[in-house]
Amino acid sequence: MAERGPEAATIYSVAQRAGVSIATVSRVLRGVDTASAKTRDKVLAAASELDYAPQNSARSLASKRHRAYAVLMSDTTGPYYSELLMGFEAVASTADESVIVVTSTPDLDVTAMLTNLRGRVDGVMIAPSAADEATQAKIINAMPTVLVGMDPLPGSDLVHSENTTRATELTRHLLVDHGRRNLLFVGEPDGAADVRARFAGFQAAHAEAGLRPKAPLLTHGANEAIGLAMVDKIYRRRAGVDALVCANDELALSIMYGLRLRGIGIPDELAVVGWDDVPTARYVEPGLTTVRQPVREMGARAAEVLRDRLAGAPVGEPHQLPTELIIRASCGCPPQNFLASDAP
Amino acid sequence: MAERGPEAATIYSVAQRAGVSIATVSRVLRGVDTASAKTRDKVLAAASELDYAPQNSARSLASKRHRAYAVLMSDTTGPYYSELLMGFEAVASTADESVIVVTSTPDLDVTAMLTNLRGRVDGVMIAPSAADEATQAKIINAMPTVLVGMDPLPGSDLVHSENTTRATELTRHLLVDHGRRNLLFVGEPDGAADVRARFAGFQAAHAEAGLRPKAPLLTHGANEAIGLAMVDKIYRRRAGVDALVCANDELALSIMYGLRLRGIGIPDELAVVGWDDVPTARYVEPGLTTVRQPVREMGARAAEVLRDRLAGAPVGEPHQLPTELIIRASCGCPPQNFLASDAP
DNA sequence: CTGAAAGCGCTTACAG
DNA sequence: CTGAAAGCGCTTACAG
Numbered sequence: 142m143a144e145r146g147p148e149a150a151t152i153y154s155v156a157q158r159a160g161v162s163i164a165t166v167s168r169v170l171r172g173v174d175t176a177s178a179k180t181r182d183k184v185l186a187a188a189s190e191l192d193y194a195p196q197n198s199a200r201s202l203a204s205k206r207h208r209a210y211a212v213l214m215s216d217t218t219g220p221y222y223s224e225l226l227m228g229f230e231a232v233a234s235t236a237d238e239s240v241i242v243v244t245s246t247p248d249l250d251v252t253a254m255l256t257n258l259r260g261r262v263d264g265v266m267i268a269p270s271a272a273d274e275a276t277q278a279k280i281i282n283a284m285p286t287v288l289v290g291m292d293p294l295p296g297s298d299l300v301h302s303e304n305t306t307r308a309t310e311l312t313r314h315l316l317v318d319h320g321r322r323n324l325l326f327v328g329e330p331d332g333a334a335d336v337r338a339r340f341a342g343f344q345a346a347h348a349e350a351g352l353r354p355k356a357p358l359l360t361h362g363a364n365e366a367i368g369l370a371m372v373d374k375i376y377r378r379r380a381g382v383d384a385l386v387c388a389n390d391e392l393a394l395s396i397m398y399g400l401r402l403r404g405i406g407i408p409d410e411l412a413v414v415g416w417d418d419v420p421t422a423r424y425v426e427p428g429l430t431t432v433r434q435p436v437r438e439m440g441a442r443a444a445e446v447l448r449d450r451l452a453g454a455p456v457g458e459p460h461q462l463p464t465e466l467i468i469r470a471s472c473g474c475p476p477q478n479f480l481a482s483d484a485p
Numbered sequence: 486m487a488e489r490g491p492e493a494a495t496i497y498s499v500a501q502r503a504g505v506s507i508a509t510v511s512r513v514l515r516g517v518d519t520a521s522a523k524t525r526d527k528v529l530a531a532a533s534e535l536d537y538a539p540q541n542s543a544r545s546l547a548s549k550r551h552r553a554y555a556v557l558m559s560d561t562t563g564p565y566y567s568e569l570l571m572g573f574e575a576v577a578s579t580a581d582e583s584v585i586v587v588t589s590t591p592d593l594d595v596t597a598m599l600t601n602l603r604g605r606v607d608g609v610m611i612a613p614s615a616a617d618e619a620t621q622a623k624i625i626n627a628m629p630t631v632l633v634g635m636d637p638l639p640g641s642d643l644v645h646s647e648n649t650t651r652a653t654e655l656t657r658h659l660l661v662d663h664g665r666r667n668l669l670f671v672g673e674p675d676g677a678a679d680v681r682a683r684f685a686g687f688q689a690a691h692a693e694a695g696l697r698p699k700a701p702l703l704t705h706g707a708n709e710a711i712g713l714a715m716v717d718k719i720y721r722r723r724a725g726v727d728a729l730v731c732a733n734d735e736l737a738l739s740i741m742y743g744l745r746l747r748g749i750g751i752p753d754e755l756a757v758v759g760w761d762d763v764p765t766a767r768y769v770e771p772g773l774t775t776v777r778q779p780v781r782e783m784g785a786r787a788a789e790v791l792r793d794r795l796a797g798a799p800v801g802e803p804h805q806l807p808t809e810l811i812i813r814a815s816c817g818c819p820p821q822n823f824l825a826s827d828a829p
Numbered sequence: 830c831t832g833a834a835a836g837c838g839c840t841t842a843c844a845g
Numbered sequence: 846c847t848g849a850a851a852g853c854g855c856t857t858a859c860a861g
Binding site for chain 1: 537538539540541542543544545546551553556560562563564566567568570571574575578583584585586587588590599600601603604605709738739741742745764765767768769770
């Protein structure tokens with residue numbers, strides 16, 4: 142490969158071999174402007190023969206465009222984040238933009254990160270929980286930004302999914318269809334905007350039913366130990382609770398784990414519902430009733446928004462994508478097992 | 486912010502404000518060479534006042550280093566890939582390298598991707614299933630490469646985890662500790678190197694026990710439909726099977742789902758074990774016995790290897806990281822519930 | 830310890 | 846349709 146040789150091909154060597162100027166090589170390779178078919182063929186042939194790879198840095202420097210987006214993610218993993226990233230990347234690569242992943246750790250130096258980013262990318266997508274509002278504001282002030290699943294902030298675009306209406310529907314399902322009377326919301330409405338909106342739907346459904354919603358059981362994070370602790374707290378302090386509306390599936394799953402350890406029946410003694418429809422939701426017993434959001438599409442939309450912004454579009458209205466109620470058995474519905482109809 | 490003003494700060498404006506040459510600014514900002522404390526302070530102050538962000542493209546062009554790595558991933562999501570990416574990113578960012586994510590779709594134009602990458606990054610990590618061997622070879626030939634979880638290929642570094650010994654141990658556990666006699670391996674040994682090595686361990690344990698291993702049940706991919714189909718196939722064609730050794734957790738989980746639909750008891754009628762220790766493994770009932778690999782560490786190691794290669798180190802021996810048997814209940818062991826000891 | 834100057838490899842008006 | 850030339854904003858020998 143030429144690239145391994147004493148010297149890699151440059152636009153000069155391609156031009157020389159094709160017998161044209163470097164301006165012509167540049168034009169042909171970018172597919173802009175007109176160029177006679179003959180010239181075009183010569184250039185393409187020369188580039189191919191020399192195994193020419195344009196130097197992105199030189200291109201960026203001259204054109205004043207990085208052709209790269211950053212994605213700022215928290216360092217937690219999970220299906221939500223990878224789906225978001227994949228959706229974003231798919232669209233970005235179509236637009237010939239690179240995607241640079243930046244992980245935000247608690248001790249991240251925001252100023253240094255921003256300085257770095259400003260010299261490397263044209264825009265950034267901020268994933269949920271990746272940055273607090275002060276940091277978001279700084280980033281927004283420094284470059285075109287699209288926020289995902291958060292509260293809107295001036296100067297930034299936003300992509301999110303419907304929360305309140307679906308949460309109302311979910312809560313109503315428990316209240317009306319299953320006759321539960323003593324629901325408890327588990328999560329932190331004062332944290333992420335998503336959760337706040339879900340809690341608002343929880344409250345709205347209670348209002349419809351003429352019921353007074355109880356205060357949420359605050360918690361963040363989820364693992365087996367936390368789930369078990371929540372279960373014990375519920376049974377110690379909240380007698381009579383007959384359904385749990387959890388801020389997300391992870392929390393719901395960890396609580397179901399705790400309930401199993403404590404021998405508490407789901408959904409008979411206690412119904413449990415979540416949010417996100419993670420893959421695990423369908424594999425647990427009973428299957429977890431939850432809400433699905435189109436995360437991959439949200440990532441794709443975010444990339445489109447950024448692309449439009451860089452093409453000159455102003456900051457627009459929030460893009461809200463639809464969510465969908467996924468009924469399984471943890472709410473009290475009879476198990477509608479997937480493929481059950483073809484059972485022998 | 487200066488960046489928003491009529492013109493952003495450059496190394497020239499910083500130098501002018503600090504009353505030094507651009508060479509001095511460059512040196513101070515990169516922290517190289519000596520520089521008097523006084524000069525240093527002046528430069529730092531000027532840079533800060535002007536909110537200067539060095540242009541990465543200019544830096545790359547002059548230094549002939551991109552200070553960026555690519556990560557080539559398949560477009561499937563899952564905990565494995567995000568953990569790998571996070572581990573890689575954490576180390577890369579410490580070394581001040583950007584991480585560019587590239588997703589490989591089936592219709593990816595390899596040549597175009599490679600041309601793009603050669604002009605953008607200094608090295609690449611290839612995640613499992615992201616590229617076939619021919620593509621891998623092309624990439625290796627074009628730039629420093631580290632392969633993860635695959636067969637070694639000349640010219641490339643490799644990071645993987647222990648498969649065969651642990652698979653032998655896992656199989657032996659079923660054979661010896663649980664007295665199972667009729668095991669079936671589910672997966673494709675002829676596909677990924679990882680799976681081949683696991684099947685080798687499966688065979689080795691049989692040899693130890695003086696048993697003849699049966700042919701694997703071939704399948705790739707996993708979802709509820711596939712799991713159910715596998716279950717039906719097993720019961721139609723493989724009478725007497727009393728344990729399933731699955732190539733990965735996803736497969737094991739989908740099969741457990743199918744077994745539940747068919748009313749087949751786990752582990753009594755059929756023991757099931759997996760590989761990976763995905764989060765779901767602990768939430769299903771019974772808990773899935775499996776093998777954990779240090780995926781995040783593998784990503785971190787891959788970044789270190791790349792860093793060393795770019796610093797001049799030659800391609801080295803494969804880096805093998807240890808795996809760990811995670812015993813839960815799907816193998817036939819009594820449920821060792823997490824935190825069970827603190828039950829009331 | 831510091832500066833002047835060349836050079837990295839492109840893109841893009843500007844001419845023709 | 847094509848070329849000559851300026852310029853993008855840095856780093857890095859080379860001097861001193």
